[in-house]
Amino acid sequence: MSVSTEVAIVGAGIVGAACAYELARAGLRTIVVDRGFVGGGATAAGMGHIVVMDDSEAQFALTRYSQTLWDALERELPATVEFERCGTIWVATDDEEIAEVRRKCAYYTQRGVAAQLLNGEELREAEPNLRPSLAGGLLVPGDSVLYPPCAAAYLLDRAREHGADVHLGEQVVAIGKHKVSVGGGTIVADHIVNAAGQHAPELTPGINIKPRKGHLVITDRYAGMIHHQLVELGYLKSAHSVTTDSVAFNVQPRKTGQLLIGSSRQYDIAESTVDTRILARMLERAFEYIPRLRGASSIRTWTGFRAATPDKLPLIGRHPDNASVLLAAGHEGLGITTSLATGRLVADQILGRKTEIPIEPYLPSRQMSSAHA
Amino acid sequence: MPETITVRVNGATVEVPAGATAAVAVVMARAKSRVSVAGQPRMPFCGMGTCFECRCEINGETQKRGCQVLCQRDMEIRSNG
Amino acid sequence: MASTRLHFDVVVIGGGPAGIAAAVTASKSGATVALVDDNPGVGGQIWRGEAQTASTPDAADWFFRLRHSPVQVIAGARVFHLESGKLAAESDRGVLDVSYRDLILATGARELFLPFPGWTLPNVFGAGGLQALMKTGLPVRGKRIVIAGTGPLLFAVASYARKQGAKVLAVCEQTSFQKMARFATATARTAEKMKDALRFAWELRGIPHWTNCWPVAAIGRDDLERVRLSHNGRIRELECDYLACGFHLIPNLELPKYAGCAIANGFVQVDDFQRTSLPHIYCAGEPTSIGGLEMALVEGQIAGHAATRNENAARRLFAERAACARFAAALRSAFEFRPELKFLADPDTFICRCEDVGFERVRQYGSWREAKLHTRCGMGPCQGRVCGSAAEFLFGWHIDSVRPPVFAVQCASLAMVSAASNLNGPKLNGGPQ
Numbered sequence: 001m002s003v004s005t006e007v008a009i010v011g012a013g014i015v016g017a018a019c020a021y022e023l024a025r026a027g028l029r030t031i032v033v034d035r036g037f038v039g040g041g042a043t044a045a046g047m048g049h050i051v052v053m054d055d056s057e058a059q060f061a062l063t064r065y066s067q068t069l070w071d072a073l074e075r076e077l078p079a080t081v082e083f084e085r086c087g088t089i090w091v092a093t094d095d096e097e098i099a100e101v102r103r104k105c106a107y108y109t110q111r112g113v114a115a116q117l118l119n120g121e122e123l124r125e126a127e128p129n130l131r132p133s134l135a136g137g138l139l140v141p142g143d144s145v146l147y148p149p150c151a152a153a154y155l156l157d158r159a160r161e162h163g164a165d166v167h168l169g170e171q172v173v174a175i176g177k178h179k180v181s182v183g184g185g186t187i188v189a190d191h192i193v194n195a196a197g198q199h200a201p202e203l204t205p206g207i208n209i210k211p212r213k214g215h216l217v218i219t220d221r222y223a224g225m226i227h228h229q230l231v232e233l234g235y236l237k238s239a240h241s242v243t244t245d246s247v248a249f250n251v252q253p254r255k256t257g258q259l260l261i262g263s264s265r266q267y268d269i270a271e272s273t274v275d276t277r278i279l280a281r282m283l284e285r286a287f288e289y290i291p292r293l294r295g296a297s298s299i300r301t302w303t304g305f306r307a308a309t310p311d312k313l314p315l316i317g318r319h320p321d322n323a324s325v326l327l328a329a330g331h332e333g334l335g336i337t338t339s340l341a342t343g344r345l346v347a348d349q350i351l352g353r354k355t356e357i358p359i360e361p362y363l364p365s366r367q368m369s370s371a372h373a
Numbered sequence: 374m375p376e377t378i379t380v381r382v383n384g385a386t387v388e389v390p391a392g393a394t395a396a397v398a399v400v401m402a403r404a405k406s407r408v409s410v411a412g413q414p415r416m417p418f419c420g421m422g423t424c425f426e427c428r429c430e431i432n433g434e435t436q437k438r439g440c441q442v443l444c445q446r447d448m449e450i451r452s453n454g
Numbered sequence: 455m456a457s458t459r460l461h462f463d464v465v466v467i468g469g470g471p472a473g474i475a476a477a478v479t480a481s482k483s484g485a486t487v488a489l490v491d492d493n494p495g496v497g498g499q500i501w502r503g504e505a506q507t508a509s510t511p512d513a514a515d516w517f518f519r520l521r522h523s524p525v526q527v528i529a530g531a532r533v534f535h536l537e538s539g540k541l542a543a544e545s546d547r548g549v550l551d552v553s554y555r556d557l558i559l560a561t562g563a564r565e566l567f568l569p570f571p572g573w574t575l576p577n578v579f580g581a582g583g584l585q586a587l588m589k590t591g592l593p594v595r596g597k598r599i600v601i602a603g604t605g606p607l608l609f610a611v612a613s614y615a616r617k618q619g620a621k622v623l624a625v626c627e628q629t630s631f632q633k634m635a636r637f638a639t640a641t642a643r644t645a646e647k648m649k650d651a652l653r654f655a656w657e658l659r660g661i662p663h664w665t666n667c668w669p670v671a672a673i674g675r676d677d678l679e680r681v682r683l684s685h686n687g688r689i690r691e692l693e694c695d696y697l698a699c700g701f702h703l704i705p706n707l708e709l710p711k712y713a714g715c716a717i718a719n720g721f722v723q724v725d726d727f728q729r730t731s732l733p734h735i736y737c738a739g740e741p742t743s744i745g746g747l748e749m750a751l752v753e754g755q756i757a758g759h760a761a762t763r764n765e766n767a768a769r770r771l772f773a774e775r776a777a778c779a780r781f782a783a784a785l786r787s788a789f790e791f792r793p794e795l796k797f798l799a800d801p802d803t804f805i806c807r808c809e810d811v812g813f814e815r816v817r818q819y820g821s822w823r824e825a826k827l828h829t830r831c832g833m834g835p836c837q838g839r840v841c842g843s844a845a846e847f848l849f850g851w852h853i854d855s856v857r858p859p860v861f862a863v864q865c866a867s868l869a870m871v872s873a874a875s876n877l878n879g880p881k882l883n884g885g886p887q
Contacts, residue, residue, distance in 0.1 A: 037824040044827050080828075149827040169820070219865065220436055220835050256410075256830075261865070274857050276535065276871045283869035294866035297436050299835050301858050301868075392503070393591025394494070400592055403677075405576060411810040414676070416576040418807075420586025421499060422492055423564050425808060425835040425862075436835075440586065441530070443494050 001185030005031045005165075007350065008180045008187045010172045010203060011195035012036075013043040014148055014336055015328050017155035018343030019193050024162035026347055031187055032156065032164060033180065035171040039152035042197050042335060045216065045304020047252055047260055048151070049229050050144040050337045051088055054107045058313055058361035063334060064113060065357050066341030070144065073340070080150040082255040088143040089118070089126060089228045091249070091289060092135045097233045101138045108140065115140050129225050129292050145229055145252050148336050155343075172196070175203045178324040191350050192325045198307040200315075200329035206368050207315060209330045211305035213266040215278050220297040223257035225290075232289065247282040249289045259296060261286050263333075265306075272303050308332045309367070316345050316362035326350065327364045380448040395439035395450050396420070396427040405452050406439055456548030457870055462488040462526070464761050465541065465554040467533050467709060470498020472739025472750035472757075473560035474516050477525045479758025480558070487525045488552065490543055492532040492861075496520070498562050499582055500610075500747055503589040512747070534859040535871045536713045538734075544867040551870070556734045556761040559710050559722070560754060563703035563740035565607075568844050569805045569813060570798035572672030573699070581700030585611045588618055595619030597695040600681045602626035602669045604789045605702035606746075613657040615698075623692050625658070626667035626683055628701075629789050634665050637788035640781065646748060647781060668795060672697055684794075702789050704843050705741040712856040727760035727768055728753055736761055745782035752778055796848050805848070806841040808834020816841075822851040835862045 007023050009016045012034035024030045034040075050070050053063045070083075077083045092098045101117065108115035116139045118126060123137045156166055173181045175194060180187040194204050198211040232249035250263040264278050279301055287294050307330045309315065314334075315327040326349060328342050345362070348355045360366075377388045380395075382402035389398045396417035399406045405414035406429040417427035417440055427439040430451040439450065462485075466477040469491030477489040489496060497504050501513045508514035520527070531543040531550055541557070543550040565580045572578065579587065581603050588594055598621045601612050612625045627634065641647035667685040672678055680693040705721055716723040716731035721743050728736045738753035739745075745753075752775045759768035799805065801814035811831040819825035822832070822845055831845075832838035838845075842853045859868050 037820065037827075039827065040824065153828060217865065217868070218833075220862065222435075276858055276868075279858065280869045280871060283865050287866070287869070294864065294869075296865050297835065297862050298859055298865045298868050299837065299862045300833065390591040390593070394587075397587055397591045400577075400587060403576075409574070409807070409810050411804075413574055413810070414576055415574065415807070416677075417579070417587060418583055419565060419567070419580045419840070420583035420590075421564060423836060423839045424567075424580075424583075428835070440590070441493060 002188060003031065003185070004188045005029045006189065007031070007191045007193065008033065008189035009193040009195055010034075010175065010180060011197060011329075012038045012152065012156060012166060012168065013041050013195065013197055014039060014152045014155070014339040015197070015331065015342050016193070016195035017152040017159070018339040019195055019328055019346045020159035020164050020166075020343075021155040022343040022347035023350065024159040024164040026351055027162075028350070030159060030164040031189070032159070032166045033170050033172055033182060033187065034168050037168050038156055038166075039149035042304050042306060043148045043152050045214065045302060046148055046306075046333070046336055047216070047250070047262055048146045048148045048336050049088070049252060050146065051229070051334075052108065052113050052140060052143065053334065054104055055312060059334075060111065061357045062313070062338050062341050062362070064111070066338045067142065067144075069340035069344065071142075077146070077151070078154060080147070081154055082147040082150070083144060084146070084255050085142070085144045086253060087139060087141040087228045089123070089230050090138040090140070091123070091130065091230055091232050092137050093232070094135050098135045100233050101136065105138050113140065114142055127226055127228065127230065129290050130230070131289060131291055134289070139228070143229060145254070146336070147254075151336070172203060175325060177322055190324070193328050193346055194325060195328040197329055197335075198305045200307065200327065204319065204325060204327065207327065207330070207364060208310055208367050209307045209315070210267065211270075212308045212332065213264070213269045213272075213303055213305055214262065214333075215264040215274065215282055215301065215303050217261040217279065217283065217298050217301045219259045219261070219293075220299055221257035222259060222296055225259060225292065225296070226251060226253045229253070230289065245278070247278065247285050249285045251286060251290065251293075259293070261293070272305070274301050274303055306332045306335070311366075313362055314338060314342065315364045315367065316342050317349055317359055317364055320365040320368055378444050378446055380444050380446075380450060382450045383452055389444050393444050395429065395431055395437070395442045395444055395448065398444055398450055399427065399429060399439055407452055457551055458548060459551045459553075460488070461553045462486045463555045464488075464558065464758075465490060465552055465556075466558040466560055467541070468498065468560035468562050468739070469493070469496030469527070469529065470560060470562045470739065470750065471501060471516065471747055472562065472754035473498070473558070474520050475751045475754030476558045476560055476736075476738055476758040476761075478516065478519045478523050479755045480762050481523045481525045483762035483764060485762050488528055489520075489525050490528045490531050490533060490552075492530070494530055496527055496529060499586065502586055512751070516751070532861045532863065533709060534861045534863045534867065536709055536860065542867070542871050544863040549867045549870045556736065558757045558761055559713075559715075559730070559735065559737045559741060560739045560757075561706040561709050561741055563705050563744060564839065565700035566702055566704045566843055566847070567699075567840055568701050568795055568798060568847070569803050570669050570671060571800045571803050572674070572678075574804055574807055575672050575674050576677035577674075577695060578672045578678055578697045578699065581607055581611045581698045583700065584696060584698035585614055588614060593618070594696070596621065598623055598693065599696045599698060600624055600626065600692050600694045601698045602667070602681070602683070603700040603702070604628045604791070605700070606785070607700060607702070609654045609658060611698055612661060613654055616657065616661070622658075622661045623694055624662040624664055626669065626685070627663065627665050628668040628792055628795060629665060631665040633788050633790070637784055640784035640788070644777065644781065668798070669697070669699055670798065701791065701795070703740060703744050705744065707741055708856050708860050710737060710741055712858070712860045726772065727765065728757035729760065743779075743782050744785060745778055746785065749775065749778035749782055791847060805844060806831040806834065808836050808841070811841075816845065817849065822853050825851075837862065
């Protein structure tokens with residue numbers, strides 16, 4: 001059985017959904033295929049934090065661009081997406097971290113992103129439940145949070161409105177030249193987008209994407225306990241580390257009033273089992289910042305796998321050897337944030353449009369030598 | 374052992390039999406233990422600690438399952454959010 | 455938060471009849487035994503509140519034995535983590551870090567609740583739910599009560615309510631008259647059950663007992679005013695104060711699943727000595743099959759003997775257990791759910807009470823996990839114990855495996871668990887939500 005289309009997208013997570021949204025809207029006949037249901041992979045596990053990051057110019061450009069796309073979409077997002085512009089506060093515990101906060105503030109302000117330094121007192125005022133002796137922080141009021149599975153579902157619904165076909169419960173077996181082999185047959189496409197997250201390398205050999213396991217805990221509803229997404233500056237150290245297991249304080253207030261507590265990173269673990277030792281470390285870290293969390297009722301824990309690349313930038317763009325394939329994977333902890341920009345850039349490449357930010361830093365060719373097929 | 378205990382449910386005084394749980398006090402007071410997500414008043418339901426409908430604030434502590442807490446003299450029970 | 459380290463040769467989780475029988479039996483050998491239960495007092499559901507004043511000779515006997523045994527009763531403690539040789543329980547006094555040589559899971563059963571319009575109204579309770587409230591002091595004198603659903607529990611609730619002075623308007627049983635009659639003959643085969651049946655018949659004389667009858671809606675503005683029922687195809691309405699509605703029992707499998715015990719046909723797999731698929735872990739009572747009180751007591755004793763290596767004593771109880779098993783089988787066939795129960799809910803009837811998610815929203819998804827992720831159904835503190843169990847019947851879904859915390863506990867308690875490893879057994883799926 002063979003089906004023919006203009007674009008075939010492998011993966012119905014947030015990135016695949018964003019690609020479908022852009023491509024279907026641009027008038028291309030689009031088919032999305034996923035072996036499971038919408039947003040059931042890393043999309044379901046992540047925090048849904050839309051955050052501007054300053055790790056590198058390329059990361060800043062992508063996160064900032066994508067954030068503006070989310071902001072433009074805000075008004076039409078349904079209530080199930082739980083979009084909330086609560087802002088982020090990067091929390092500093094000592095003078096060294098305050099210095100980092102100042103650097104970050106300058107970095108953002110210079111690039112037109114609103115950021116405000118908070119001293120200890122101002123921090124306490126903004127977040128009364130943070131422990132008293134913190135040095136201060138950086139408030140980035142333009143950051144948001146949302147609920148990813150429903151965001152992915154929304155984007156796919158919009159794609160469907162523009163004629164996209166979504167095939168769920170269909171395992172993609174292989175991606176070839178203009179061909180996607182699924183269980184029941186083949187999809188022949190002018191363009192194929194590999195948005196399969198941590199599974200992308202299984203379909204496109206030679207790309208360097210490795211899973212990084214993360215743990216999360218969610219509490220019962222405690223409306224008003226915290227108001228912003230709170231992240232420790234050490235988070236960046238954790239995100240940078242390439243080898244060791246690490247935890248870092250990262251807590252999000254959901255629109256429901258529930259608190260989403262993270263974060264952890266582990267390499268080379270294939271099992272998705274919840275590790276109670278990691279949970280304990282992660283929670284203890286969170287208590288150091290928000291003592292009241294100790295008494296909050298924890299309802300659920302889970303794990304997920306981020307798709308990580310060595311240079312911490314996603315792979316977006318044409319495969320150097322197979323011009324019919326584009327990659328849209330490897331977003332590590334920024335998949336939700338950068339999904340819309342990814343979709344836009346992928347559409348730009350396929351349609352030959354000028355991209356709004358340089359695409360070179362994300363091109364797969366930086367990772368892959370031309371020898372790879 | 375006293376036959377009845379006096380507790381307060383949302384400020385109103387209620388006399389409950391000794392050995393009664395906070396959930397019983399809520400039902401006797403015809404109060405609600407909590408308000409649901411969609412704004413419905415809810416009362417204790419399963420009686421055995423698994424449904425969490427009886428969650429209320431007991432002596433200032435929130436998210437307590439009323440059916441698992443024995444009434445004590447002057448206990449303050451308030452409807453949870 | 456305080457953490458207390460304890461060690462026992464045998465730990466029994468669940469203080470109902472099976473757990474009490476297991477603990478008392480195990481303690482006879484000289485082993486140190488703890489009986490752990492979430493409720494403020496032991497007794498489980500059927501013997502709730504009876505530790506001081508038992509309502510039956512059986513209960514009086516076992517509570518007496520428990521009181522005079524060296525069993526350490528740990529009430530008000532919810533087990534939220536379990537691994538080989540250790541468990542963690544949260545109590546008001548802090549976390550109990552308990553190590554054990556042998557573990558007996560006697561976690562009992564809970565009611566199955568099916569959604570129907572108005573089931574979230576104040577004064578609509580579970581059937582066992584109302585009974586639990588009555589047993590913990592709720593006065594019902596003069597209250598007009600309708601009892602509905604399925605299973606022998608309805609009789610027990612009706613009888614108890616009447617004794618407390620309530621006006622029981624009707625007992626509404628969804629099963630057919632023929633199935634009910636077959637069940638009655640099955641119970642007549644054992645003297646014990648026959649006595650129970652006659653006792654109920656006497657205690658419930660004059661109260662209408664309707665078969666082919668189920669609730670169609672609970673109606674009222676701020677709280678319950680009347681119940682609409684379907685009875686033999688006709689609609690009836692009864693004005694009442696309380697509706698007690700429950701659809702029989704489902705086993706509490708969360709801890710056995712969390713531990714990694716093999717589950718078959720919806721129950722914990724055990725051998726003749728109540729051993730699960732995991733070494734040093736036993737299971738007795740409702741989690742092995744919904745078999746009622748006598749079954750729970752005999753299984754508890756067998757597990758208690760087996761856990762203390764008294765295999766001969768255990769063997770002597772096999773015949774009694776076999777007799778009880780016949781009753782269990784009769785129970786299963788008598789109270790099978792009729793298909794109409796799948797369609798009681800309106801599109802906007804909440805199936806998930808914790809998160810207020812409507813039936814129609816949930817129904818369109820293909821699996822429990824998908825429905826959970828996209829509607830939040832099952833993401834509340836009950837962890838799907840109410841809605842998930844209903845969804846299994848309503849949609850044929852399979853509830854995914856159990857992750858920590860097995861029961862909602864404070865973050866501080868969860869942080870106190872430092873597991874060395876999970877138990878050997880089928881891999882637990884820690885995947886997203």
